[in-house]
Amino acid sequence: MPLGTLDRTPPPFFKQGPSALSKLMFFSALALFLMVADMRFRITQPVRAAVATVLYPVQWLALQPVRAVQSSGGYFTALSQAKTSEDEARAKLALQSLRAAQVEQLSLENVRLRKLLELREQKGLTGMAAEVLYDAPDPYTRKAIIDKGMVHGVVLSSPVVDESGVLGQVTRVHPLVSEVTLVVDRELAIPVLNVRTGARSVAYGEPSAFGGGLELRFMGSNSDVQPGDLLTTSGVDGVYPAGLPVAKVDKIERRAESAFARIFCTPQALVASAFHVMVVAPVSTQIPPRPADEPAPVPVKKGGHK
Known part of the structure; x- marks a missing residue:
């Protein structure tokens, strides 16, 4: 076969159509036209709406794992924050409870101190304020330790009172602290006066009576004494x-x-809960000294001079 009769065109499988440059220019012009047309006439708005509607389920399904991870992370974060908030709230509640207890304690102490000052003004007492440190560890006695001692001017046998009445008497004095025997101790006796009748007697400590009280002893069975x-x-x-x-x-x-009646009494002082007290100087130290005796006059002898 002569060479001039051969078909020199490529087979259909290898046909390339327009060139790549022609395609680039065509599609660039088409894109530019579509952008201008969309900007001016909004011709692609329905197409975009339709595409968005069709793709929404796909987008929703694709976002579920992300939302699940975010939700789990947010849950643990919220749980941690809630735990932290709860701990802070509990700490604040404990602090407020402590402050409330302190306020109640301070209010009670304020009331007692005011009553103690009123008692001092009413009775004209002279003394010093003291604080009860602790009760004596001896289970067979009723004594307390106060924070005033010899260097503060406390003397032996000084009466100790609180806002309600007589608490006891100083029975031992140390340089910085003193020991107070309470009125309910069996070794303490106080001369008392019945305000209603004016009868005098002696009250003895009786710790076994009603858990801590006093007893009027040697009072006749027909004595004019009444409860209250x-x-x-x-x-x-x-x-x-x-x-x-x-x-x-x-x-x-x-x-x-x-022939004698047993008379049990309840102390007026706060024997078991006294905190602020007043140490009063004994009456014997406030009595002025006895004046010196004047010399006896020399008797004059009768008779004339020699």
Whole structure:
């Protein structure tokens, strides 16, 4: 076959159509036209809406793993924040409870101090304020330790009172602290006066009676004593100033076989919960000294001079 009769065109499988440059120019012009047309006439808005509607389920499904991860992370973050907030709230609640307790304690102390000052003004007492540190560890006695001692001017046998009445008496003095024997101790006795009748007697500590009280001893069975009678210091012992509340009569036992009645009393002072007290100078130290005796006059002898 002669060479001139051969078909020199490529087979259909290898046909390339327009050139790449022609395609680039055509599609660039088409894109530019579409952009201008869309900007001016919004011709692609329905197409975009249709495409967005069709792709929305696909987008929703694709976003679910991301939202699940974000939700789990947000849950743990919120849980951690809630735990932190709860701990902070509990700490604030504990602090507020502590402050509320302190406020109540301070209010109670304020009321007691005011009453103590009023008692001092009413009775004209001279003394010093003290604070109860602790109770004596001896289980067989009723004593307390205060924070004033010899260097502060506390002397032996000084009466100790609180805002309600006589608390006890100083029985031992150290340089910085002192020991106070309470009125309910069995070794302490206080001369008292019945305010209603004016009868004098002696109140003894009786710690076994009603868990801590006093007893009027050597009172006749026919004595004029009634429950509720107020007993105050009589002032005849030279230790306690007169008129300080000591106790109230609580119970009276009169027996036919005994000439004396058993009279139990409740102390007026806060024996078990006293905190602020006043140490009063004994009455004997406030009494002016006895004047010196004047020399006896020399008797004049009768008769003339020699």
